Amino acid sequence: MSLTSTLSLIDRLRAIVGPDGILTSPSELLVYECDGFTIEKNKPDVVVFPTSTEQVVQIVKACNELDVPFLPRGAGTSLAGGCLPVGGGVMITLSRMKRILEVDYRNRYAVVEPGVINLWLTNHLKPQGWHFAPDPSSQGACTIGGNVATNSGGPHTLKYGVTVNHVLGLEFVLPDGRVVRTGGPVEDNPGYDLTGVIVGSEGTFGIATKVWVRITRNPEAYRTLLGVFETVDDATNTISDIIGAGIVPAALEMLDTLILQAVEAAFHFGFPLDAGAVLIMEVDGLEAGLENEAERIIKIAKKNHAREVRRANSDAERLLLWKSRKQAFGAVGRLAPSYCTQDGVVPRTRLPHILREIQRIGDKYDLRICNVFHAGDGNIHPILLFDERDAEQVKRVLAASGEILDECIRVGGSVTGEHGIGVEKIDFMPKLFSPEDLAMMMRLRAAFNPEGRCSPRKMLPTAGACIEPSKAGRRAAL
Amino acid sequence: MDDNACSIDDFGPLPIMRPQSVAEIGDIVRRAAAEGQAIYPVGGRTLLHIGLPPTRPGIAVDLWSLSQVLDYPARDMTVTVQAGITLAQLQAILATENQRLPIDVPHAEQATLGGVLAANVNGARRLGFGTLRDYVIGISTINDQGQEVKAGGRVVKNVAGYDLCKLHIGALGTLGIISQVTLKLRPLPECASLITFGCETAALDHLLDHLHATRTRPVCLDVLNRASARFLVREFRANLPEAPWVILVGFEDNSDAVGWQVRQLIQELAPGAIQGLEARAGAACEPLWRGLIEHTASGQRLTFKANLLPSAVAAFCRQTQTHSESIRLHAHAGSGIVYGHLDGDLTLPQVAAMLKEMTDAAVRAEGNLVVPRCPSEWKRELPVWGRERGELVLMRQVKEKLDPQHLFNPGRFLAGI
Numbered sequence: 001m002s003l004t005s006t007l008s009l010i011d012r013l014r015a016i017v018g019p020d021g022i023l024t025s026p027s028e029l030l031v032y033e034c035d036g037f038t039i040e041k042n043k044p045d046v047v048v049f050p051t052s053t054e055q056v057v058q059i060v061k062a063c064n065e066l067d068v069p070f071l072p073r074g075a076g077t078s079l080a081g082g083c084l085p086v087g088g089g090v091m092i093t094l095s096r097m098k099r100i101l102e103v104d105y106r107n108r109y110a111v112v113e114p115g116v117i118n119l120w121l122t123n124h125l126k127p128q129g130w131h132f133a134p135d136p137s138s139q140g141a142c143t144i145g146g147n148v149a150t151n152s153g154g155p156h157t158l159k160y161g162v163t164v165n166h167v168l169g170l171e172f173v174l175p176d177g178r179v180v181r182t183g184g185p186v187e188d189n190p191g192y193d194l195t196g197v198i199v200g201s202e203g204t205f206g207i208a209t210k211v212w213v214r215i216t217r218n219p220e221a222y223r224t225l226l227g228v229f230e231t232v233d234d235a236t237n238t239i240s241d242i243i244g245a246g247i248v249p250a251a252l253e254m255l256d257t258l259i260l261q262a263v264e265a266a267f268h269f270g271f272p273l274d275a276g277a278v279l280i281m282e283v284d285g286l287e288a289g290l291e292n293e294a295e296r297i298i299k300i301a302k303k304n305h306a307r308e309v310r311r312a313n314s315d316a317e318r319l320l321l322w323k324s325r326k327q328a329f330g331a332v333g334r335l336a337p338s339y340c341t342q343d344g345v346v347p348r349t350r351l352p353h354i355l356r357e358i359q360r361i362g363d364k365y366d367l368r369i370c371n372v373f374h375a376g377d378g379n380i381h382p383i384l385l386f387d388e389r390d391a392e393q394v395k396r397v398l399a400a401s402g403e404i405l406d407e408c409i410r411v412g413g414s415v416t417g418e419h420g421i422g423v424e425k426i427d428f429m430p431k432l433f434s435p436e437d438l439a440m441m442m443r444l445r446a447a448f449n450p451e452g453r454c455s456p457r458k459m460l461p462t463a464g465a466c467i468e469p470s471k472a473g474r475r476a477a478l
Numbered sequence: 479m480d481d482n483a484c485s486i487d488d489f490g491p492l493p494i495m496r497p498q499s500v501a502e503i504g505d506i507v508r509r510a511a512a513e514g515q516a517i518y519p520v521g522g523r524t525l526l527h528i529g530l531p532p533t534r535p536g537i538a539v540d541l542w543s544l545s546q547v548l549d550y551p552a553r554d555m556t557v558t559v560q561a562g563i564t565l566a567q568l569q570a571i572l573a574t575e576n577q578r579l580p581i582d583v584p585h586a587e588q589a590t591l592g593g594v595l596a597a598n599v600n601g602a603r604r605l606g607f608g609t610l611r612d613y614v615i616g617i618s619t620i621n622d623q624g625q626e627v628k629a630g631g632r633v634v635k636n637v638a639g640y641d642l643c644k645l646h647i648g649a650l651g652t653l654g655i656i657s658q659v660t661l662k663l664r665p666l667p668e669c670a671s672l673i674t675f676g677c678e679t680a681a682l683d684h685l686l687d688h689l690h691a692t693r694t695r696p697v698c699l700d701v702l703n704r705a706s707a708r709f710l711v712r713e714f715r716a717n718l719p720e721a722p723w724v725i726l727v728g729f730e731d732n733s734d735a736v737g738w739q740v741r742q743l744i745q746e747l748a749p750g751a752i753q754g755l756e757a758r759a760g761a762a763c764e765p766l767w768r769g770l771i772e773h774t775a776s777g778q779r780l781t782f783k784a785n786l787l788p789s790a791v792a793a794f795c796r797q798t799q800t801h802s803e804s805i806r807l808h809a810h811a812g813s814g815i816v817y818g819h820l821d822g823d824l825t826l827p828q829v830a831a832m833l834k835e836m837t838d839a840a841v842r843a844e845g846n847l848v849v850p851r852c853p854s855e856w857k858r859e860l861p862v863w864g865r866e867r868g869e870l871v872l873m874r875q876v877k878e879k880l881d882p883q884h885l886f887n888p889g890r891f892l893a894g895i
Binding site: 104106107108150151153157161162164165174178180181182183184185186187188189190191192193194196197199200201217220240243244246247248285286287288289290292293345346347348349374377378379412413414415416417418419420421425428429432433434436437438439440441443444445446447448459460 | 551552553554555556576577598608609611612621623625626627628629631632633634635636637638639640641642644645647648649653664665666668687690693694695731732733734735737738739783785786787788789813814815843844845846848863864867868869870871872873875876878879880891892
């Protein structure tokens with residue numbers, strides 16, 4: 001692309017979004033060079049902030065005419081490089097499309113723009129006693145559009161399901177600029193469940209500009225318990241026994257010794273610093289029967305040698321406990337200058353095994369690894385501590401991460417439960433899927449994104465192949 | 479079933495192939511593709527009436543023999559099975575571990591999991607437990623090249639790769655042959671209860687609005703018109719009040735929670751507005767649960783299914799009832815789904831006019847109306863797959879990429895996909 005056409009792209013984008021809806025200077029673009037996965041970085045060539053579907057359409061059409069790649073971004077809290085602008089191009093940030101358009105309690109849905117922050121919606125519904133169920137730890141910052149892209153989870157997905165279980169429909173700008181509405185406020189629309197397959201496609205199918213979400217009534221009551229265990233094994237056996245007893249807790253979260261120290265220093269909840277592990281165990285629902293269920297859980301924990309089981313005695317205490325859990329990642333800064341969070345999944349019964357393996361791998365690579373994770377789902381989040389200024393440490397972190405994820409695959413699990421493949425885990429896709437499986441996924445992508453212009457080089461190992469090398473050169477010239 | 483051929487909507491005979499392994503399915507697909515034959519996957523053949531007539535000669539591929547349980551780690555609450563297993567077989571195995579797949583399926587003795595997935599079958603308890611898209615966590619299918627391809631996995635939480643599970647559910651087998659499925663499971667409830675009562679037409683709207691706001695958390699909120707209630711009394715020996723409308727509210731949970739909800743709901747219901755209230759628990763619910771499940775599939779001549787905003791269900795039912803006294807209406811009112819069975823001697827023009835009016839009403843309520851069962855010769859005239867929507871163009875693109883030769887179930891899905 002010549003300088004003239006570069007200028008013409010920027011001029012066109014500026015004409016679409018206005019002068020305050022575009023960033024082009026290198027210092028401003030720096031903010032957009034990565035998401036929560038900081039090991040790889042690359043600046044986009046330009047960032048635009050559309051405020052309407054029509055603007056998104058015009059931006060996408062301009063990118064098509066000028067042969068430039070583009071990708072959507074929400075709040076950039078993703079953890080696998082999902083909104084890393086590989087090779088540059090136009091970054092379409094949806095954060096200014098942040099209206100809650102409609103809430104229909106009688107029919108149990110809401111319509112929101114993609115830039116609405118997850119927690120805003122829940123706060124908006126709170127006075128009526130409703131909420132939006134997916135509750136990723138980043139819910140105070142992440143957008144619902146981003147939740148749709150990554151099919152986000154969270155602590156309470158154990159009982160309530162992940163994002164896809166709560167998305168009914170989408171207004172969607174295809175990579176060629178056409179607008180399609182899939183699904184809508186009612187269930188069982190005839191035809192393929194396009195909404196279901198778009199959720200979790202990590203921005204590689206197009207850009208959601210409107211989301212129909214299911215809203216959920218708040219539970220009438222909670223019992224939030226903190227089980228304190230001497231060993232990780234006792235804690236994981238407790239999880240296995242709770243599930244085995246036919247109890248469906250709202251959440252079962254585990255924190256190990258190392259992370260407890262950081263969390264306690266940050267939030268002063270009163271966690272025991274000498275415990276091998278603690279479990280946050282929550283049941284919710286109707287008041288009737290809930291106490292019984294809590295008692296059963298306490299019994300199971302005690303049977304597995306829990307040192308003590310504490311209860312959150314007030315709403316404030318419960319909220320502090322959850323705040324400590326959800327902001328645990330923020331507290332990790334107290335332990336090391338840099339950290340890398342992994343996102344493996346194993347069958348729940350293999351948790352004791354994988355945690356021992358994590359310990360062994362940490363020792364092998366001389367790395368400190370702490371654990372805070374969705375134990376009830378078997379979704380582990382080992383946090384590898386290091387200093388990114390030391391290239392040798394970075395190498396060891398990558399090698400250790402790889403070994404942990406390989407072990408997840410070996411025991412029948414997955415390399416990502418909720419963070420996504422992004423760019424970080426592309427190399428694991430051929431380990432999880434056969435070439436035939438991946439070819440099918442490529443065919444599906446081609447149905448939505450035939451030229452690969454939207455979010456190139458994400459999720460599938462072969463996805464970069466349809467970007468001609470010459471185009472990379474053009475992007476560099478932008 | 480030991481016959482050698484079957485027909486779909488009078489199209490046939492289609493010779494039946496009975497592969498004994500996944501590899502054999504692959505061979506059959508490759509051979510059919512080479513010979514220009516279409517493939518019609520079949521299981522228990524309980525739902526072959528769904529969809530448009532086939533458009534190309536071909537073969538039926540019967541999955542009945544592939545019915546193994548491949549992996550049931552009960553403590554993980556997942557199960558991996560071959561798609562030819564019947565729902566009754568599956569549930570019986572799960573029950574030994576006090577677990578279940580909480581999806582209501584008619585003709586469960588005959589219906590195979592693959593077929594149930596392809597048609598996205600569900601029933602009364604969908605309000606409390608959702609639908610198949612909430613339970614399928616892994617799927618393997620035989621693609622147009624005869625390869626077994628998989629998506630998802632065997633763990634309950636997994637976002638690696640595109641979620642093709644969602645695409646195959648409700649796709650009527652048009653994107654490949656479902657060969658293997660991994661499901662997320664739920665514990666069997668400790669206790670169940672079904673409350674039934676009758677009401678007059680004038681009270682229906684208000685009662686449904688009220689039930690929506692109840693402090694209780696029903697797993698089922700169904701409505702039957704008089705003709706449907708009589709059918710359940712006659713065929714399933716259910717004890718139901720004789721009233722213009724019968725409302726059924728189901729609870730499943732631990733016994734304390736169920737007991738409290740039954741008492742609470744009875745307290746909430748104003749005695750003046752309802753008639754013949756009855757609450758039953760445990761085994762006493764069984765005939766009625768069974769009746770509710772089988773009833774949606776009990777149409778003889780024509781069955782329609784409307785999906786619309788739950789708030790519009792009462793008005794939709796009232797309007798529909800005015801067309802025919804004998805129509806059997808059954809709504810999953812909490813989820814906005816209304817089934818209707820028309821068994822009378824209506825002519826095609828009468829039915830077409832009626833369905834048009836009802837489709838208009840469903841579309842006004844953000845939904846649609848499909849006709850899962852009707853005489854084959856009517857299918858070209860009636861809105862079998864409902865009114866066309868804008869997303870059809872994208873559905874066609876998906877079909878073109880995943881089954882470019884239109885090998886699987888050609889012509890039977892919406893808009894002739």
